[in-house]
Amino acid sequence: MGIAFGVLGLVTMYASLYGAKERPELAQEASLPLGQALKETYLNKSFLTYVIPAMLIQYTFVALQAVIPFYTKYVLNASEFETTVFLGAMFVTAIPLAAV
Amino acid sequence: MSKLRDFIYSLGSFSASILGQTVTTFAIYYYVDVLKVPTKMISLVMLFYGIWNAINDPLFGQISDTTRTKWWRRIPYVAGFTLPLCIAFALLWMPPYPAGAEKSLFIWYFIVIFLFDGLFTIVVLNWTALFPEMSTRRQGTGFRLKAGTRYHRADFRGRPASGSG
Numbered sequence: 001m002g003i004a005f006g007v008l009g010l011v012t013m014y015a016s017l018y019g020a021k022e023r024p025e026l027a028q029e030a031s032l033p034l035g036q037a038l039k040e041t042y043l044n045k046s047f048l049t050y051v052i053p054a055m056l057i058q059y060t061f062v063a064l065q066a067v068i069p070f071y072t073k074y075v076l077n078a079s080e081f082e083t084t085v086f087l088g089a090m091f092v093t094a095i096p097l098a099a100v
Numbered sequence: 101m102s103k104l105r106d107f108i109y110s111l112g113s114f115s116a117s118i119l120g121q122t123v124t125t126f127a128i129y130y131y132v133d134v135l136k137v138p139t140k141m142i143s144l145v146m147l148f149y150g151i152w153n154a155i156n157d158p159l160f161g162q163i164s165d166t167t168r169t170k171w172w173r174r175i176p177y178v179a180g181f182t183l184p185l186c187i188a189f190a191l192l193w194m195p196p197y198p199a200g201a202e203k204s205l206f207i208w209y210f211i212v213i214f215l216f217d218g219l220f221t222i223v224v225l226n227w228t229a230l231f232p233e234m235s236t237r238r239q240g241t242g243f244r245l246k247a248g249t250r251y252h253r254a255d256f257r258g259r260p261a262s263g264s265g
Contacts, residue, residue, distance in 0.1 A: 001193065002192065002194055003190045005119070005189065005190075006186040006189045007186070008115075008118055009119040009182075009185075009186050009189065010115075010182060010183065010186040011115075012111040012112065012115040013111075013112050013178065013182045013227070014179075014182060015108060015111050016109050016111040016112030016113075016178075017112075017179060018108050019105040019106065019107065019111070020109050020112075020174075020175060020227075021230075021234060022172040022230065022233065022234075023233055031162075031165035031166055034158070037162065041158075062124055065124050065125050066124060066125065066128050066129070068125060069125065069133070070129060087125070
């Protein structure tokens, strides 16, 4: 299963490069040195206002997601197949919502 | 033609999701519940994993920003590191130790998940950085935006200078 998913990830990522292109002129601009880039980022009020709620949302999703297999097994007493169905249902629900 | 191209580019989001979300959902469960590694040990790995995550995004972003090759600066990273990334992903699910070999599995998990996340950052960050840089054309931007938003956060390093702030 690990290999199957790995191959799927491999094929789709390499395929995506066919749709990607880089604009060389963008690489002409000099980029900020690391120290200054970090300073500009963490002293940027708009960024800080954004990043705290964004981090909390990420945290919630990651924590929730990691708990799902335990939840379906020990609380719902579901089999592995039923867990797959459960996750599949979430995935299918999410697809039309991507258009919102 | 352009829509097809956009769709093909967005396949990278599928790749990033299937690898990233599988690890987020099942890695802890697999090592704790199936391989019987004590929760304490896995929590310790996850703590350092979090710190590594905080460091590697700006680090690899900076490296990518200062890269100049004749194949440009984003595509070489995606092309070169996708294979190692997928190998690290597969290795995570096939440890060479049996369930219950706590210490060996702990060390294996520690090394492989660090490797996985480092490679994931290199590939997905560079793939994501292509997205705003490709959008000179106005049409189709919304589509690309949806395809790319999920991993947008990987790209805020280096932005404040050119952004409005």
